[in-house]
Amino acid sequence: MRLLHTSDWHLGRMMAQEALLEDQAEILDQIFTILVESGADVIVIAGDVFDRAVPRKEAVDLFDRFLTRVYRETPAAIVALAGNHDAPERVGFGGALQDSARVLIRGPLSSRAAPLILKDDHGPVAISALPFCEVYAARAHYQAMEVSCPEHVLREQLQEARAVVSPGSRWVVCAHAFVQGGAVTDTERSLDFVGGVETVPHTLFEGAAYVALGHLHRSQAVGAEHIRYSGAPMAFGFDEAGAEKSVLLVDLGPHGVSAVEARPLVPLRSVRVIEGTLDALIRAAPQPPCRDFIKAVLHDEGELVDPMGRLRTAYPFALQIERRARQGAEAGARIRPAHARREPFEVVDAFLQDVRGGAGPSAEECEIVRAALADAVDEAI
Secondary structure, three states: OEEEEEOOOOEOOEEOOEEOHHHHHHHHHHHHHHHHHHOOOEEEEOOOOEOOOOOOHHHHHHHHHHHHHHHHHOOOEEEEEOOOOOOHHHHOOOHHHOOOOOEEEEOOOOOOOOOEEEEEOOEEEEEEEEOOOOHHHHHHHHOOOOOOOHHHHHHHHHHHHHOOOOOOOEEEEEEEOEEOOOOOOOOOOOOOOOOOOOEEOHHHHOOOOEEEEEOOOOOEEEOEEEEEEOOOOOOOOHHHOOOOEEEEEEEEEOOEEEEEEEEEEOOOOOEEEEEEOHHHHHHOOOOOOOOOEEEEEEOOOOOOOOHHHHHHHHOOOEEEEEEOOOOHHHHHHHOOOOOOOOOHHHHHHHHHHHHOOOOOOOHHHHHHHHHHHHHHHHHHO
């Protein structure tokens, strides 16, 4: 039996101010092509289908079109589950209408815990979907007050799932979790309370023939070769510049995993980090202008006038600028003590850069902010 393992689509996500739906639609087309050409028997989407609990209509439509296409145009089974970015009720909507012989889409814990049963020449394969669940919701569902961290939640889910898997079945577990030892990126959201322990040990998955994980955005095995993250199908941060993205094709033999192959995905727009002085980067810009998302590390000394605006004349999708650390006494003299008071406009500028991934206010926005601050001062006087 062949599984296509993917996860962390984050449909509807933005990078800075740029919508990614067109990029994500291209990636889903590639995943569909791989599904058809590989002859995979089942596609697994291991959580974080959407980027937020209340996804944009366009993101929901994109997911719906993909599932409809898979169901109507291929014989592949479908397994999907809610991740920590998803609202379980939205992912699991319409569960009562699912084709129980071919589809298992699980949002809330209250939905059916029974596995999807598929068969090949070696016998039955039982596929369990374990959606992400917050500690308090799991505590109420299992009526277990001792549940106090993600490890406890997952242990309860696995115990429930094991109980309904028939002896002799090869068991595939699909889950959304942070397994100890996994390599992170800058773009995963914590799974637990502030200060809590969000990781879980790989030993929890004892007895599984394959574990299809979601949550971490890098493709990797953790703890054992049969416990894997597929990784996100596209980069969402500049720390992944140059990283290859893929889906995993997993072949199950009579006794477990017999082969794992990463099938590469080619993004519509890559993420790139470029370095140099502002003038040098503009002179070196390709023609026609590249469509990649750009982070520029500038080597210039002194202040620059509208560096983002100038950079975007050559790189239309430049999203972030960093200044290389200045050396010597001049740099030391300009370092602001942590406790120093900041001017109101500086606070607004820093906030906008943070939420936009490095892009500060435009000239028009600067005028609006300065006018609003001036009005606030006049009112205070």
